Amino acid sequence: MRRGGRVLPRGLIPVVFFGALLLYSAWPWLPFGRPPATPTIVFYGFSILGDAMNKGVFPEFRKQWAAQGHGDVAFRSAFAGSGTITNQIVLGAPAELALLSLESDADRLADAGVIPAGSWKRLPEGGVVNRTPFVIFVRPGNPLRIADFADLTRDGVRIVHPDPLTSGGANWAIVAEYGAGFREAGGDAAAGEALLAGVWRNVASQAASARAARTQFENGFGDALITYEQEAVYDKSRSRLKADVVLPRRTILSEHTLVVIDRNVPKRDRALVDGFVRFLWSEPAQRIFVQYGFRSVRDDLNAGHPALGAIEDPFRIADFGGWRRAKKEIVEDVWKRRVMKIPAKP
Amino acid sequence: MSTRAYAVTRAGRRAAVPASLVVLFLLPLILMPLAAVFLFAFRGGPLAFWNGLKTPEAQFALRFSLLVAFATAAVNTVLGTFTAYVLSRYRFRGQRILGIVVNLPVAIPTVVVGTSLLLLWGPIGLLGRALPSGLQPMFAPAGVLLAHLFVTFPYMLGAVKPVMDEMEETYEEAAYTIGATTWQTFRYVILPTLKGGLFAGALLTFAHSLGEFGATVMVSGNLRLKTQTAPLYIFAQFEAGNIEAANAVAAVLALLSFFIFFVLLRYTGREGD
Numbered sequence: 001m002r003r004g005g006r007v008l009p010r011g012l013i014p015v016v017f018f019g020a021l022l023l024y025s026a027w028p029w030l031p032f033g034r035p036p037a038t039p040t041i042v043f044y045g046f047s048i049l050g051d052a053m054n055k056g057v058f059p060e061f062r063k064q065w066a067a068q069g070h071g072d073v074a075f076r077s078a079f080a081g082s083g084t085i086t087n088q089i090v091l092g093a094p095a096e097l098a099l100l101s102l103e104s105d106a107d108r109l110a111d112a113g114v115i116p117a118g119s120w121k122r123l124p125e126g127g128v129v130n131r132t133p134f135v136i137f138v139r140p141g142n143p144l145r146i147a148d149f150a151d152l153t154r155d156g157v158r159i160v161h162p163d164p165l166t167s168g169g170a171n172w173a174i175v176a177e178y179g180a181g182f183r184e185a186g187g188d189a190a191a192g193e194a195l196l197a198g199v200w201r202n203v204a205s206q207a208a209s210a211r212a213a214r215t216q217f218e219n220g221f222g223d224a225l226i227t228y229e230q231e232a233v234y235d236k237s238r239s240r241l242k243a244d245v246v247l248p249r250r251t252i253l254s255e256h257t258l259v260v261i262d263r264n265v266p267k268r269d270r271a272l273v274d275g276f277v278r279f280l281w282s283e284p285a286q287r288i289f290v291q292y293g294f295r296s297v298r299d300d301l302n303a304g305h306p307a308l309g310a311i312e313d314p315f316r317i318a319d320f321g322g323w324r325r326a327k328k329e330i331v332e333d334v335w336k337r338r339v340m341k342i343p344a345k346p
Numbered sequence: 347m348s349t350r351a352y353a354v355t356r357a358g359r360r361a362a363v364p365a366s367l368v369v370l371f372l373l374p375l376i377l378m379p380l381a382a383v384f385l386f387a388f389r390g391g392p393l394a395f396w397n398g399l400k401t402p403e404a405q406f407a408l409r410f411s412l413l414v415a416f417a418t419a420a421v422n423t424v425l426g427t428f429t430a431y432v433l434s435r436y437r438f439r440g441q442r443i444l445g446i447v448v449n450l451p452v453a454i455p456t457v458v459v460g461t462s463l464l465l466l467w468g469p470i471g472l473l474g475r476a477l478p479s480g481l482q483p484m485f486a487p488a489g490v491l492l493a494h495l496f497v498t499f500p501y502m503l504g505a506v507k508p509v510m511d512e513m514e515e516t517y518e519e520a521a522y523t524i525g526a527t528t529w530q531t532f533r534y535v536i537l538p539t540l541k542g543g544l545f546a547g548a549l550l551t552f553a554h555s556l557g558e559f560g561a562t563v564m565v566s567g568n569l570r571l572k573t574q575t576a577p578l579y580i581f582a583q584f585e586a587g588n589i590e591a592a593n594a595v596a597a598v599l600a601l602l603s604f605f606i607f608f609v610l611l612r613y614t615g616r617e618g619d
Contacts, residue, residue: 014609025412092469093485093567212585
């Protein structure tokens with residue numbers, strides 16, 4: 001071992017290094033590094049909401065809330081697949097508000113006793129904050145000439161699809177695929193199942209959330225991706241879209257449901273949370289959603305947006321009897337049992 | 347030193363072919379993936395790298411991970427050393443079983459650790475059910491710490507117990523005969539010999555905690571700015587398509603682990619084998 005001739009004794013380097021590391025990591029919690037505590041909203045959202053909330057809605061609400069003389073407000077947020085955040089909330093994640101991609105996740109929260117059944121229906125628009133139709137992403141130039149869901153059933157088309165177990169978007173996509181066939185044939189269940197089965201024969205990869213499926217597609221997997229139109233509109237607005245978008249002639253408009261988890265809202269933050277809930281349906285917030293590629297619940301705000309394409313036959317989940325029925329009849333019975341051949345639980 | 351001596355003694359047996367074979371298969375397995383992290387992280391120039399790092403979320407995730415790693419290393423240094431002392435110095439019924447149990451975390455998949463913690467401490471868990479909502483550890487920093495303590499427990503033990511087992515007991519006996527208490531013997535006879543093992547164990551614990559993913563993802567709730575660790579941040583950003591942001595933090599974690607590994611080799615005399 002060499003000794004001497006060094007500026008620092010050899011044992012000092014790790015001590016200095018780890019000391020500096022500890023100081024760096026603890027800095028915000030030290031008495032002189034800590035910013036004053038501000039009232040906080042804990043918001044869980046499904047995957048594609050991230051940018052719209054973080055960059056658009058939260059800052060705007062902060063501005064308005066302060067302008068109304070209430071002082072500052074902070075947001076803690078988590079974004080993941082709708083099913084994932086639902087499971088986390090059931091297991092006790094501290095969400096005060098959750099914007100879920102499908103109402104059946106709200107039903108699951110109610111079934112688990114987290115929120116009163118149907119409590120979201122008392123919110124404006126039955127709890128629906130915004131909408132977006134399901135579309136098909138294809139490679140630039142559309143080399144496989146895909147024009148509708150039916151083209152996805154051709155041999156050799158590899159589809160990236162989110163996983164219905166954890167992704168709300170995947171459930172919407174299943175109803176979109178089934179519904180397109182169903183309505184094309186004038187209301188024929190067998191035609192719906194045939195289209196759904198044809199599409200799923202070609203699913204090459206399943207990701208945990210719509211956003212993750214999108215990332216897989218962008219990383220070069222697959223020929224087509226079935227996902228929310230919002231992703232395309234938003235990325236086009238930043239000229240970051242590396243895919244062509246195919247608007248199916250018939251497709252579903254997904255509706256995204258807000259739930260308030262009252263048991264996680266401390267009394268002192270009640271007015272703040274209620275204020276934010278009201279804000280979500282106000283014109284400024286709805287305009288932000290349109291700006292980030294969603295369709296507003298107010299049609300007049302959508303009309304002015306050129307990127308929101310026209311769909312010949314858009315349908316809603318209500319056309320299939322709402323999510324409770326559609327989840328059972330389309331996702332469980334047709335997709336799971338008959339298309340995927342997963343046997344029912346004993 | 348010892349590696350050099352090794353190379354000299356085996357010089358006669360042409361090492362060039364087997365050695366380059368090892369390098370060849372390490373390239374796609376280890377070296378190139380590591381290089382890719384850094385290439386991607388710095389592709390946009392140092393400014394883009396810095397922008398990826400300076401966001402509040404990235405800063406929080408790094409700090410939170412480091413704090414948890416410090417806490418995990420501190421707690422497990424004490425618990426691990428005590429466990430090693432008990433297992434090495436006392437003879438009792440069930441000792442073998444206890445010895446197996448404390449090493450079990452090495453073999454259990456980390457996701458299973460996360461699940462089991464949730465089933466115990468979660469709001470619907472066996473113990474968690476009884477706790478008031480303010481004291482629930484799951485989806486809070488305490489839950490992350492619990493998971494890391496579980497997963498990294500055997501590392502301290504593994505570093506300290508062999509040293510203790512090999513220690514000459516005559517010194518301890520000498521200490522006892524001149525009237526030292528158990529604590530004094532531990533403090534002035536055993537502890538000084540353990541220094542190297544303690545340091546190595548703490549470093550290993552720290553490094554493993556810093557990179558822990560499987561158990562953390564189950565128990566943390568993945569709340570940005572509250573319970574999101576650096577590995578969870580990397581995963582979330584990558585999934586969301588923000589590859590630059592993910593990579594900046596990944597590069598920092600990789601650099602930290604290199605440094606820790608370097609310190610481990612340099613200061614504890616361990617060879618990489």
